[in-house]
Amino acid sequence: MTPAEFSRCLLEWYRRTHRRLPWRETRDPYAILVSETMLQQTQVKTVLPYFQRWLARYPTVKSLAAAPDADVLKAWEGLGYYRRARLLHAAAKCIVTEFNGEFPKSTEDISSLPGVGPYTLGAVASIAFNLAMPVVDGNVMRVLTRWFGIRENATRAETRKQLWDLAQSLIPEGCAGDFNQALMELGATVCVPHRPFCLLCPVRTGCWAFAHNAQEELPRVAPRPATVKEFEYAGLVLRSGYVLLCQRKGGQRMERLWQFPSVTLKKPVEQWDKRWKETFGAFKTSERLATLNYSVTNHRIRLEFFAMRDFTRRKARGTEWMSFASVRDLAFTAAHRKLADRFVEKPPAAAEDQAKDG
Ligand code: SF4
Structure with missing residues (x-):
């Protein structure tokens, strides 16, 4: 299987089987920014009720920008990593003051928003605007290191750059949003950290880790900080x-x-x-x-x-x-x-x- 076939098979699989999630029913960049911010470090099942409550309470960028800080923190209560709520609030205020309340559409403008790093930029630009921007989160890192047999420490700067370049090169023309979600979906549901479901994997043919029975060894990462x-x-x-x-x-x-x-x-x-x-x-x-x-x-x-x-x-x-x-x-x-x-x-x-x- 070539890299181009990898992308095609993965995309077909995603379009056939993906989980129905509320943030996949919309192309509203604000809703996608909210979901991607909530999903950082947090599981889908935890995010689901928060996402729905958040959009009911703050349906637009303007409504979030106008909310008092204490209300925004209260709406985030229990989701953890509260810095994300402050940055999301700051991004909404920035859209109102710098972009006249219209969500920016160019990668340069999106990346100027508070809290928008390469991952969030890739997710919002590709899912909302179908721009050919890659995403590499923990799920994508796992899929790519296993499939391509990348055995270097995946947290090193050189390896991270290699993974971002690879993710970029794999995006099929005109399908950035679905393809990025397909990579993340595979990592979340099939190519899971322990005992991946390789027999259900749409890209098993050609996977280096499957061929070498080395799934559990990859990705190689620096040891976690001590408890x-x-x-x-x-x-x-x-x-x-x-x-x-x-x-x-x-x-x-x-x-x-x-x-x-x-x-x-x-x-x-x-x-x-x-x-x-x-x-x-x-x-x-x-x-x-x-x-x-x-x-x-x-x-x-x-x-x-x-x-x-x-x-x-x-x-x-x-x-x-x-x-x-x-x-x-x-x-x-x-x-x-x-x-x-x-x-x-x-x-x-x-x-x-x-x-x-x-
Ligand atoms: S074959 Fe297994 S290890 Fe390889 S990408 Fe698929 S699930 Fe991951």
Whole structure:
């Protein structure tokens, strides 16, 4: 099978069998930008309800551009990697101010939008405008390294360039959008990381990895960063229908999201409460309400949640009393949202209302 036959077979297979997904029913560049931004680092089944809610709430670039920052973060709540929401919002504002609200059509103009790197540019330009621009994401990298037998470290700059050039050269004339989606679809559904379904693969003939039984060895990538363990101690402090919350600072991961006041330590220590009191204020007793384990990138975090009693608040920067009713409308980190849903509106007896400002 030649590279040209590879492209033709893959395209035919895609047109026959592809999954029906809402962002494949449109050529609206704004909707495609939204879907491609959401799909970075996130699975299709997670994105589906967010995509539909997002377009119902912000159906046009102009409606997104006009939305307050806090509303945009709230709409993204739970999807993770919040920088994507900020960049999408910034791109919408840029389209309104620089392009008079019309989504730009040239590759140069699309690439000038905030958050649009080579991958997003390729996806939007090819799917919305059928421009012959390649895309290389993790799925495409896997398909190409296996099929062409590329055994160099796929994360090195030279190999990445080779993959982008290859992806560009394979685009059949006039079919960029469908072909790019076909490559990604094959990687997502057939040429999966472990135990790929080679017997169902439309381009099995000619695949180097299949012929050499080397599917699991490719792509070669740099080792993942080591896991970092962290221990987080958070407190539920209530006062007359209000709860003490913090907004994460700029420059932190998950910046500007809300959470309960918490300290994070490298080791589980008996004296976590000393650190907590120094940061937020003194309390006399605490009772454990819940323990959660969650991950953010390579951080594995064990979160202990306590009800604090007889609390005297320090004027800690970033902490605020927020009404119970407002908690529903704030964008929380995923772990703290679970705690808020469970403990704020129906507080446990242990979180009796005994707080005062110091
Ligand atoms: S034959 Fe197997 S390894 Fe090769 S492209 Fe198809 S699914 Fe991937």
